[in-house]
Amino acid sequence: PTRSCFIFFSFQQRIEIHKLRQGDNLILGFSIGGGIDQDPTQNPFSEDKTDKGIYVTRVTEGGPAEVAGLQIGDKIMQVNGWDMTMVTHDQARKRLTKRNEEVVRLLVTRQSLQKAVQQSMMS
Amino acid sequence: MSAAMDTESTYSGYSHYSGHSKKAHRQGRDRHKSPRSKDGSRSEKSVTIQTPPAEPLLGNDASRAEEGQDDNWGETTTAITGTSEHSISQEDIARISKDLEDSVGLDCKRYLGLTVAAVLGLLVFFTPIAFILLPQILWRDDLEPCGTVCEGLFISVAFKLLILLIGTWALFFRQPKADIPRVFVFRALLLVLIFLFVFSYWLFYGVRILDSKDTNYQGIVQYAVSLVDALLFIHYLAIVLLELRQLQPMFTVKVVRSTDGESRYYSLGHLSIQRAALVVLENYYRDFTVYNPALLTASKSRAAKHMAGLKVYNVDGPGNNASGQSRAMIAAAARRRDSSHNELYYEEADHERRVKKRRARLVVAVEEAFTHIKRLQAEEQQKAPGEMMDPREAAQAIFPSMARALQKYLRTTRQQQYHSMESILQHLSFCITNNMTPKAFLERYLNPGPTLQYDRDRWFSKQWTLVSEEAVTSGLQDGIVFVLKCLDFSLVVNVKKIPFIKLSEEFIDPKSHKFVLRLQSETSV
Numbered sequence: 077p078t079r080s081c082f083i084f085f086s087f088q089q090r091i092e093i094h095k096l097r098q099g100d101n102l103i104l105g106f107s108i109g110g111g112i113d114q115d116p117t118q119n120p121f122s123e124d125k126t127d128k129g130i131y132v133t134r135v136t137e138g139g140p141a142e143v144a145g146l147q148i149g150d151k152i153m154q155v156n157g158w159d160m161t162m163v164t165h166d167q168a169r170k171r172l173t174k175r176n177e178e179v180v181r182l183l184v185t186r187q188s189l190q191k192a193v194q195q196s197m198m199s
Numbered sequence: 200m201s202a203a204m205d206t207e208s209t210y211s212g213y214s215h216y217s218g219h220s221k222k223a224h225r226q227g228r229d230r231h232k233s234p235r236s237k238d239g240s241r242s243e244k245s246v247t248i249q250t251p252p253a254e255p256l257l258g259n260d261a262s263r264a265e266e267g268q269d270d271n272w273g274e275t276t277t278a279i280t281g282t283s284e285h286s287i288s289q290e291d292i293a294r295i296s297k298d299l300e301d302s303v304g305l306d307c308k309r310y311l312g313l314t315v316a317a318v319l320g321l322l323v324f325f326t327p328i329a330f331i332l333l334p335q336i337l338w339r340d341d342l343e344p345c346g347t348v349c350e351g352l353f354i355s356v357a358f359k360l361l362i363l364l365i366g367t368w369a370l371f372f373r374q375p376k377a378d379i380p381r382v383f384v385f386r387a388l389l390l391v392l393i394f395l396f397v398f399s400y401w402l403f404y405g406v407r408i409l410d411s412k413d414t415n416y417q418g419i420v421q422y423a424v425s426l427v428d429a430l431l432f433i434h435y436l437a438i439v440l441l442e443l444r445q446l447q448p449m450f451t452v453k454v455v456r457s458t459d460g461e462s463r464y465y466s467l468g469h470l471s472i473q474r475a476a477l478v479v480l481e482n483y484y485r486d487f488t489v490y491n492p493a494l495l496t497a498s499k500s501r502a503a504k505h506m507a508g509l510k511v512y513n514v515d516g517p518g519n520n521a522s523g524q525s526r527a528m529i530a531a532a533a534r535r536r537d538s539s540h541n542e543l544y545y546e547e548a549d550h551e552r553r554v555k556k557r558r559a560r561l562v563v564a565v566e567e568a569f570t571h572i573k574r575l576q577a578e579e580q581q582k583a584p585g586e587m588m589d590p591r592e593a594a595q596a597i598f599p600s601m602a603r604a605l606q607k608y609l610r611t612t613r614q615q616q617y618h619s620m621e622s623i624l625q626h627l628s629f630c631i632t633n634n635m636t637p638k639a640f641l642e643r644y645l646n647p648g649p650t651l652q653y654d655r656d657r658w659f660s661k662q663w664t665l666v667s668e669e670a671v672t673s674g675l676q677d678g679i680v681f682v683l684k685c686l687d688f689s690l691v692v693n694v695k696k697i698p699f700i701k702l703s704e705e706f707i708d709p710k711s712h713k714f715v716l717r718l719q720s721e722t723s724v
Contacts, residue, residue: 103723103724104724106723106724107721107722107723107724108721108722108723108724109719109720109721109722111720113718114718114719114720115717115718115719118717118719119719133721134721134723136723165718165720165722169722169724172724173724
């Protein structure tokens with residue numbers, strides 16, 4: 077019989093998204109939730125329910141964010157060097173949707189699931 | 200001070216009167232008592248037997264001769280009564296100051312107490328009048344004339360004495376509700392105070408005024424007025440000590456009946472243990488359901504069956520280790536897998552079902568019976584169609600239709616001893632007279648009521664003994680336990696102090712109630 081244990085750990089990743097032009101707007105292809113003015117207990121992606129950071133709640137298929145490797149549930153720590161851990165929801169949106177920027181570089185934190193399989197003593 | 204009084208008295212720690220052998224004698228005494236006292240029945244039920252106060256000594260002597268058979272009668276009985284408060288405590292003062300022995304006999308003491316109380320009362324009342332009148336009588340010619348001032352003082356003395364008289368009558372002239380083992384400490388204290396006070400006034404008066412034949416009449420009258428004023432203040436002190444002090448609740452007592460565990464809580468103020476016992480007993484008759492010995496037999500038989508059938512054999516050799524044997528029996532009985540709990544459960548469920556069925560039958564029968572009766576209005580009474588009946592006859596007419604159902608129900612709930620046919624008929628005619636519904640008629644029978652509701656013969660609880668480790672005149676304290684025993688059961692009373700409550704305030708500005716929505720926005724970028 078084998079015993080397996082699951083290890084949770086988070087690692088940071090830098091993601092570079094090139095914005096897509098749709099008409100007059102530059103879109104990134106994902107949705108954000110969270111902020112210091114929001115209710116953190118309703119965030120399904122955060123591990124700590126007092127975490128008021130910005131989380132990725134949806135990633136549109138085939139959009140620039142998915143292409144760049146952004147995943148649902150990621151916590152955005154920085155956008156182009158600006159800190160996103162203590163911002164309001166609206167400030168976060170503004171920082172992501174600056175009209176004069178075509179590329180945004182995000183620092184995200186992701187919880188990852190790793191399965192380690194161990195042989196038991198008996199076998 | 201109460202301890203000093205206790206050690207000086209020669210009475211035993213409890214008061215106990217064995218009722219069984221004295222039953223016939225007791226009835227004789229009660230017959231003497233009932234026509235005399237206004238509420239004789241009420242006082243009779245409470246504590247120990249009381250002989251009638253101030254009865255002709257001849258009758259009392261005869262009764263005393265009968266009791267000579269019981270050697271311990273004088274020592275074990277403390278039955279004190281009187282028609283006024285003064286008599287109870289005066290008796291104790293007499294006891295302390297003269298150190299009376301038990302063999303004198305209770306009747307003599309009571310008589311003595313009554314006369315001493317009456318004498319003291321009259322003395323106190325007529326002292327101011329005597330102070331005013333004596334100079335007029337003895338050396339009238341030498342007195343200085345004293346006009347309107349003195350007349351004003353006369354009027355004030357008269358009215359103050361009247362007020363004092365009314366106040367004393369209101370406060371002290373009451374039928375005693377009960378016999379208590381020991382004297383009321385505060386009453387004795389007050390009477391000693393009054394006696395010393397009046398005595399000192401007389402002393403002063405005798406030396407300074409009578410001997411020297413003081414001619415300043417106004418001064419004498421003012422002296423008398425000061426006495427009356429001081430008496431009014433003592434009366435105020437009496438009200439505060441005897442009536443007001445125990446009104447504020449300080450203790451909560453829990454009273455548990457030993458036979459079936461029925462319990463109640465009461466709030467009491469600063470009282471002595473004997474007075475607290477009195478309060479508990481007065482409330483017992485009103486609040487506790489009547490003691491029914493028929494309900495107690497089931498648990499005893501269950502317990503007996505549990506231990507039955509176990510025998511101890513000693514196989515290791517001779518040696519009679521009794522405690523070891525009993526411990527072995529208890530262990531074996533505990534381990535034994537019997538189904539007595541099963542029996543109890545099914546028996547109780549069965550009994551409940553039976554009671555409910557009988558109750559339903561009873562309710563239906565009574566409702567039907569009540570429909571046969573109609574009240575005649577005044578106008579209809581003149582032109583009555585059939586024969587008119589008074590309530591008693593009406594009750595007798597409808598009783599047979601419900602009698603059987605009622606009797607069966609009473610048998611099932613084991614209450615049949617408490618209701619005789621005569622009492623049921625009386626209650627029925629009472630209900631008919633007062634326009635009561637069938638349900639109102641039945642409320643007396645469906646649930647066992649308090650002891651006061653039933654006939655005095657079924658009470659099982661008329662004489663009480665107070666068993667206490669502390670002196671019964673000492674005040675209530677937290678943690679005191681005392682027991683009120685009567686022949687069949689006892690009430691265990693546990694005293695707890697009401698906790699000290701720390702109450703603080705917090706001010707909330709009505710404008711400070713503000714709310715915010717719980718946001719959870721999602722924005723697509």
